[in-house]
Amino acid sequence: MGGDPLLKLIAVDWFKVDKSIDRIALHPKSLVQSGVGKKLPFILVINLQVVMGNKCGPECRIQQKIQWNIELIFQKQND
Numbered sequence: 001m002g003g004d005p006l007l008k009l010i011a012v013d014w015f016k017v018d019k020s021i022d023r024i025a026l027h028p029k030s031l032v033q034s035g036v037g038k039k040l041p042f043i044l045v046i047n048l049q050v051v052m053g054n055k056c057g058p059e060c061r062i063q064q065k066i067q068w069n070i071e072l073i074f075q076k077q078n079d
Contacts, residue, residue, distance in 0.1 A: 007044060007074035015069040020049045024071045031073055044074040 025032040048070040
């Protein structure tokens with residue numbers, strides 16, 4: 001059997017945005033930029049960019065897209 005996981009999920013930041021944001025960990029509202037986040041010795045951030053179109057038929061002239069940036073923040077497990 002496998003051992004204990006190396007990382008644990010400590011936070012998820014979920015942003016609804018107008019356009020995709022790269023380097024989401026640098027966003028001022030990210031946990032990484034908070035006082036708590038800056039004290040962590042090691043973290044891994046995974047940024048998922050999700051784009052969804054609306055369900056509008058051919059009669060629609062404007063297709064709106066909803067975009068989400070999801071930031072998964074992991075910390076090293078205690079030894």
